[in-house]
Structure formats: structure tokens, C-alpha cells
Amino acid sequence: MAAGEASGDLLAGLLLSGMRRRWPDLSSFGIGGPQMAAHGFQAWWPYEKLAVRGYVEVLRHYPEIVGIRRKLKERLLRERPQLFIGVDAPDFNLDLEAGLRAAGIRTVHFVCPAIWAWRPERIDKIRRACDHVLCIFPFEPELLARSGVHATYVGHPLAAVIPLEPDRLAARVAIGLPAEAEVVAILPGSRRAEVQHLARPFFEAARLLRGQRPGIRFVVPALPALKPAILAAARQAGLGEELLVLDGRSHEALAACDLTLIASGTATLEAALFKRPMVIAYRMNELSWRITRRKQLQPWVGLPNILAEEFVVPELLQHDATPQALATSLLEWLASPDRMQAVRERFTVLHHRLRRDTAALATDAIGKVIANAS
Structure with a gap:
């Protein structure tokens, strides 16, 4: 897995909680933070290394970020995990997923990139990079399906965690x-x-x-x-x-x-x-x-x-x-x-x-991706 900021760490932690319930012996590793670590995730790099927004700001950190992605890809190709899950951070994860998928590693992207808000040209990259996309907004799977991308609406994980009536x-x-x-x-x-x-x-x-x-x-x-x-x-x-x-x-x-x-x-x-x-x-x-x-x-x-x-x-x-x-x-x-x-x-x-049972829906979709790889 690779999460690139605090919100990604939170989303990935909620996803990992469901995955650990289904697969108690799950081993997970990559880039993440404390929410993921709470579910047994081994962070090879902290997510703060990727937490950069804005074209100029990214350029300043570009050599380090590209170096991390190259090292992560090399290590994953050696480890050969059953699945790679990129959590948001599409500028980092989609290229990585495309390389891993071309090498025979199944890939899931969690949170559909906002192609409906900006950068619609990303759909071609998503099609090349992802075996499956887990969508947090209900209109996204149909949008992706038009371009031949398999996707599942899983609800927004935070909607299940945050109470309907906060105290x-x-x-x-x-x-x-x-x-x-x-x-x-x-x-x-x-x-x-x-x-x-x-x-x-x-x-x-x-x-x-x-x-x-x-x-x-x-x-x-x-x-x-x-x-x-x-x-x-x-x-x-x-x-x-x-x-x-x-x-x-x-x-x-x-x-x-x-x-x-x-x-x-x-x-x-x-x-x-x-x-x-x-x-x-x-x-x-x-x-x-x-x-x-x-x-x-x-x-x-x-x-x-x-x-x-x-x-x-x-x-x-x-x-x-x-x-x-x-x-x-x-x-x-x-x-x-x-x-x-x-x-x-x-x-x-x-x-x-x-509000959906995001962890269960996402885990079901992930299980099908893994089964199709067998």
C-alpha cells in the first residue's frame, strides 16, 4: 500500500481494519502513517515524504519523490505481493501501479481520482494502471465504466465512522x-x-x-x-x-x-x-x-x-x-x-x-481481484 498524506493514512487505516478482520494473517507494507500502523502496517517510508501539493512545490521535492517511487517499485517487484493498493495520491500511485500491473502484480486504487473535477485525461492512465477502483462517491463507477475501468462504489469510510449526530x-x-x-x-x-x-x-x-x-x-x-x-x-x-x-x-x-x-x-x-x-x-x-x-x-x-x-x-x-x-x-x-x-x-x-459498510464492500471487491489473479 502507499498513502501520501494524513487523509490517505486515515482512509487506508479504515480499509485495513476490514481486511484484517477477513484475513487475520494479512501482511501489509509500503508507505503510510500511524492510522495504518495501528492495524499492523509496516511503513518503509512515512507518508509525510509525499505530502506535497501544488506544481511548484512538487518540483522542489520531485527528485526525492521519484527516488522513493523507484525504490518502492524495485522492492515490490522483489517481494511480489498478491496485491498493491494505491490510496489516493494519484500523481504518485498511478504510474507506480501501471509499472506493477505490467509486471503481473494486481493493483487496486482506493479513491477515484477526481476526473470529474479536473484532469479528465487521467482516465487513460487509470485504465492502464488499475485492475479495480474503489469509489467513495456514488456517481463514479458509471463514469469509469464508460471508459472500460472496473469499479465498485464502497461509500465513504468516514461516513460510517463519524456519528450521524455528533455529541x-x-x-x-x-x-x-x-x-x-x-x-x-x-x-x-x-x-x-x-x-x-x-x-x-x-x-x-x-x-x-x-x-x-x-x-x-x-x-x-x-x-x-x-x-x-x-x-x-x-x-x-x-x-x-x-x-x-x-x-x-x-x-x-x-x-x-x-x-x-x-x-x-x-x-x-x-x-x-x-x-x-x-x-x-x-x-x-x-x-x-x-x-x-x-x-x-x-x-x-x-x-x-x-x-x-x-x-x-x-x-x-x-x-x-x-x-x-x-x-x-x-x-x-x-x-x-x-x-x-x-x-x-x-x-x-x-x-x-x-454511509455504507465501506470496509466490507471494499474487502469483497479486493477479494475478487485476488481470486481472479489465481
């Missing part, structure tokens, strides 16, 4: 937040470059919001490797006791909050499953931004909006993601309880659409 009070008690305070969760991303571009404007927006809502509290779930940069950005923005920085625990932070300011990515879907109104934002290197915008096929970048096919929650991207604009969007949510309740109801419907 806000219990989460606040667990992380030490007041029961009655207004709480905003701030999630500036799980990659170093995201924190570099987003943490300061996010915290400056929080400072502006504090000026309008004096009793408000902020909670920030931080990966340990990124915590120093997050704390530095918070100090520079002038935040103090009203800010609680956690070691990880993003699900507790989302359960505890009333509202979240969040970087575009998988975390936005997690926030939707926790039924939390949000303001989605993103910034990246300017050249990367220009290239990305030219390839975008849809008007939305946030997963809740893509799935709803409308702007259910605001998106402030690149030059629009100023502290003042972010603070204003947050204030608009807090000033409209009816709007917040309406979006919570929309997100409950979405949760039911995505």
Missing part, C-alpha cells in the same frame, strides 16, 4: 472547552505548504472575529510535525488564551465546534459529516494557482459544494482569502442561526448517501 458537549468536555461558548475550529491544512500559506490569514481572521465576538474560542487540531509553525503563526496574529491547539484530534475539534474555517481538501467532507457550517479557503504558490485554475472543470473546489452541485458553503480562494473576507464570512454564519440549521440538514442528507 458536541462530550467533545468539548474531552478537549477542555466551555460548554456554552461559541467555538470555531481552525484547520489550515495537513501539509507544510498549506500551513505556510493559510495559517497566518486564518489566525488574523480569528483575531478580527474575536473583536466582534469577545467570548469566542478557537480550537486548532495540529499534526505534531506542523504544530511549531502553527503556534508561531498564532503568536504573530496576536492570539492568546482564546486559542486551544491540540495534538491531532481533528474529529474531536470538529465535533466540539459550532463553525469551522478550513482548508480545501478531504477535511471539508469530514466537517460536513460532522454537520458543521464552514468557510472553505485555499492559497498556494501563485504559479501553481494559475495552472490549477486553467485545469478546473467545475465552479466549486470544496467537496461539500461539489457533491451538492451548488455553493452550499462559501469558498474564498487565493487572493480572495484575505483575513477580512474570511472573518466576514464567519460572522455571516454566526449571525444567521436559521442558515446554520439549514446547512446542517443538508449535510445530514449527504451523510446518509455516503
